[in-house]
Amino acid sequence: xxxxxxxxxxxxxxxxxxxxxxxxxxxxxxxxxxxxxxxxxxxxxxxxxxxxxxxxxxxxxxxxxxxxxxxxxxxxxxxxxxxxxxxxxxxxxxxxxxxxxxxxxxxxxxxxxxxxxxxxxxxxxxxxxxxxxxxxxxxxxxxxxxxxxxxxxxxxxxxxxxxxxxxxxxxxxxxxxxxxxxxxxxxxxxxxxxxxxxxxxxxxxxxxxxxxxxxxxxxxxxxxxxxxxxxxxxxxxxxxxxxxxxxxxxxxxxxxxxxxxxxxxxxxxxxxxxxxxxxxxxxxxxxxxxxxxxxxxxxxxxxxxxxxxxxxxxxxxxxxxxxxxxxxxxxxxxxxxxxxxxxxxxxxxxxxxxxxxxxxxxxxxxxxxxxxxxxxxxxxxxxxxxxxxxxxxxxxxxxxxxxxxxxxxxxxxxxxxxxxxxxxxxxxxxxxxxxxxxxxxxxxxxxxxxxxxxxxxxxxxxxxxxxxxxxxxxxxxxxxxxxxxxxxxxxxxxxxxxxxxxxxxxxxxxxxxxxxxxxxxxxxxxxxxxxxxxxxxxxxxxxxxxxxxxxxxxxxxxxxxxxxxxxxxxxxxxxxxxxxxxxxxxxxxxxxxxxxxxxxxxxxxxxxxxxxxxx
DNA sequence: CAGGGGACTTGCAACTAGAATC
DNA sequence: GATTCTAGTTGCAAGTCCCCTG
Numbered sequence: 001x002x003x004x005x006x007x008x009x010x011x012x013x014x015x016x017x018x019x020x021x022x023x024x025x026x027x028x029x030x031x032x033x034x035x036x037x038x039x040x041x042x043x044x045x046x047x048x049x050x051x052x053x054x055x056x057x058x059x060x061x062x063x064x065x066x067x068x069x070x071x072x073x074x075x076x077x078x079x080x081x082x083x084x085x086x087x088x089x090x091x092x093x094x095x096x097x098x099x100x101x102x103x104x105x106x107x108x109x110x111x112x113x114x115x116x117x118x119x120x121x122x123x124x125x126x127x128x129x130x131x132x133x134x135x136x137x138x139x140x141x142x143x144x145x146x147x148x149x150x151x152x153x154x155x156x157x158x159x160x161x162x163x164x165x166x167x168x169x170x171x172x173x174x175x176x177x178x179x180x181x182x183x184x185x186x187x188x189x190x191x192x193x194x195x196x197x198x199x200x201x202x203x204x205x206x207x208x209x210x211x212x213x214x215x216x217x218x219x220x221x222x223x224x225x226x227x228x229x230x231x232x233x234x235x236x237x238x239x240x241x242x243x244x245x246x247x248x249x250x251x252x253x254x255x256x257x258x259x260x261x262x263x264x265x266x267x268x269x270x271x272x273x274x275x276x277x278x279x280x281x282x283x284x285x286x287x288x289x290x291x292x293x294x295x296x297x298x299x300x301x302x303x304x305x306x307x308x309x310x311x312x313x314x315x316x317x318x319x320x321x322x323x324x325x326x327x328x329x330x331x332x333x334x335x336x337x338x339x340x341x342x343x344x345x346x347x348x349x350x351x352x353x354x355x356x357x358x359x360x361x362x363x364x365x366x367x368x369x370x371x372x373x374x375x376x377x378x379x380x381x382x383x384x385x386x387x388x389x390x391x392x393x394x395x396x397x398x399x400x401x402x403x404x405x406x407x408x409x410x411x412x413x414x415x416x417x418x419x420x421x422x423x424x425x426x427x428x429x430x431x432x433x434x435x436x437x438x439x440x441x442x443x444x445x446x447x448x449x450x451x452x453x454x455x456x457x458x459x460x461x462x463x464x465x466x467x468x469x470x471x472x473x474x475x476x477x478x479x480x481x482x483x484x485x486x487x488x489x490x491x492x493x494x495x496x497x498x499x500x501x502x503x504x505x506x507x508x509x510x511x512x513x514x515x516x517x518x519x520x521x522x523x524x525x526x527x528x529x530x531x532x533x534x535x536x537x538x539x540x541x542x543x544x545x546x547x548x549x550x551x552x553x554x555x556x557x558x559x560x561x562x563x564x565x566x567x568x569x570x571x572x573x574x575x576x577x578x579x580x581x582x583x584x585x586x587x588x589x590x591x592x593x594x595x596x597x598x599x600x601x602x603x604x605x606x607x608x609x610x611x612x613x614x615x
Numbered sequence: 616c617a618g619g620g621g622a623c624t625t626g627c628a629a630c631t632a633g634a635a636t637c
Numbered sequence: 638g639a640t641t642c643t644a645g646t647t648g649c650a651a652g653t654c655c656c657c658t659g
Contacts, residue, residue, distance in 0.1 A: 224647095225647085225648075225649085227648090229648080229649070234650090235628090235649090235650080236650075236651090237626095237627075237628090237650065237651075240650095283621090283622065283623095284622080284623080285622075285623090288621095288622095293650095295620095296620095296621090296650095296651095297620085297621065297622080298649085299621095299622075299623080301622090301623080309623095309624095312623085312624090313624095316624090361625095361652070361653080362652090362653065362654085363652095364652075364653065364654080365618095366651095366652090370651080371651090373651085373652090375652085375653090403652095404625080404626070404627095404651060404652055405625095405626060405627055405628095405650075405651065405652085406651095407626085407627080441617095442653080442654080443616090443617095443654085443655095446653090446654070446655090457653075457654065458653080458654090459624085459625090459652095459653060459654085462625095504626075504627090505627085506626095506627065506628080507627085507628075509642095509643090511641090511642075515641095515642075587626080587627070589626085589627090589644090589645085590625070590626050590627080593625085593626085594624075594625055594626080595625090
């Protein structure tokens with residue numbers, strides 16, 4: 001409350017920056033607002049309430065006012081980042097705790113699980129796990145042996161002794177009735193009337209309203225994930241050794257609540273208690289629990305639209321901008337490391353060169369029980385091939401490895417002769433599965449980077465290079481006299497260049513082939529039309545030549561126009577085809593969300609270009 | 616100085632709602 | 638007006654990086 005009094009001036013100062021970072025990612029925020037007048041109303045009331053309370057406060061004693069001043073000073077420090085120095089992230093935090101998924105609802109007795117062809121009644125806990133598998137029946141996962149084995153092992157653990165005795169072979173299990181039941185259920189849901197859907201929507205809104213927001217330093221902030229993750233089967237990415245394992249149901253007894261001391265502590269669900277309630281303001285999370293697959297901690301945190309996340313995001317781009325100023329000296333420093341007499345330094349020089357030039361990730365070491373993926377520092381000899389000459393280029397490095405999320409990175413890059421020589425040296429007398437950079441680690445790399453520029457780490461290069469590329473591409477691709485569609489295309493192309501740099505890929509859309517075929521048919525038709533029109537034009541010209549008249553002349557002109565128009569349409573379709581093909585496996589979202597400095601896109605938007613940034 | 620835990624960011628896939636098309 | 642397509646949103650897995658411990 002005290003802050004309310006003193007923040008206006010500060011807020012005004014901060015406004016432009018906070019706006020851009022905060023709202024960068026969130027069209028949804030804007031949309032939600034326009035969708036939900038109720039919410040607007042609630043927000044207004046909230047503000048009003050705060051104002052009222054503030055008025056009350058104002059009437060209180062002098063002493064309190066003085067305290068408020070002091071509070072305000074603290075606030076100022078926070079604004080200037082001094083708060084962060086002692087690690088404090090907030091002064092007050094109040095919320096309702098996470099929302100738990102509904103209890104398991106047993107299947108109707110008409111839906112039976114079959115073992116060896118005969119119906120078997122499972123106890124609810126066993127049945128629940130069976131439904132997890134049944135729901136995924138038409139997913140590729142269930143055809144994988146690792147998935148099946150992991151599932152079956154974990155499923156058996158849930159079974160009673162009798163069930164376990166009976167069900168000893170997954171291939172004898174028939175989940176198809178259960179699968180069918182859920183398919184029908186989704187179908188039913190789809191066919192609901194508008195009114196029924198509306199009711200459901202309102203119920204969901206109510207929950208979001210109640211659990212989806214918290215009060216941080218007196219401000220109502222949206223929570224990113226206020227729901228506890230429901231139980232299910234773990235779906236790793238790539239060849240994950242743990243795929244299919246049972247992700248257990250999280251109980252309130254597993255959950256740690258983090259909030260301020262002096263506020264209403266969230267209520268655990270009836271009959272339950274929290275694992276712990278703590279009041280740690282050096283962290284930003286509201287609740288946490290340990291997930292059972294890897295033993296990692298999961299958190300309930302704020303939405304990116306919140307001030308806390310927005311500030312951090314802003315800082316990230318500021319660091320990237322700072323790197324721009326010192327990147328030249330850092331580059332010459334790592335280049336000189338290529339000829340160092342110390343192997344470690346050479347490896348450092350080449351690794352950082354890759355991170356800078358190719359926007360590779362740092363590549364931390366990983367646990368064995370995850371998919372085998374690598375980044376720069378964890379590259380192995382088998383992941384690169386050296387070519388003295390390739391495709392009329394000299395000193396080419398061919399990369400082929402699986403990166404984050406098991407996305408393949410394949411690239412052929414010409415490099416400096418000294419880099420090439422160094423790589424040969426690093427690979428010398430090593431096995432294919434040996435580390436390419438065996439003398440360095442991400443910790444070492446980041447330590448060196450931090451010495452070169454405070455706050456600099458490997459990942460900053462990705463942000464820096466992404467934003468730089470966007471700006472460069474925009475400069476290259478745009479001119480002032482372009483039409484709006486051309487500008488938009490240019491922006492998308494620039495965005496795509498960034499996505500390619502960062503290797504942001506997606507699976508080709510399921511309907512891709514189909515819609516592409518459709519498009520190709522359209523193109524073919526158009527081509528035929530063009531041919532036909534051309535023929536007619538030729539004929540018309542011929543007739544005009546033989547027997548010139550006003551009518552024949554007009555016909556020629558008309559046909560010429562038609563041909564021109566059709567050719568334009570054809571070209572447009574062909575362009576669309578190229579565009580779609582280029583975008584087939586490229587994902588633009590990630591770079592838009594995490595890498596491109598919003599300020600660049602804001603500048604585009606000012607020029608009238610719809611960038612897809614919800615500003 | 617390795618190894619592991621903790622906190623936070625990044626990234627793909629699945630889902631969903633709204634626009635486009637028939 | 639129903640159906641299909643597409644873009645935006647959500648869910649949660651998988652990274653990065655920092656800190657602590659021994």
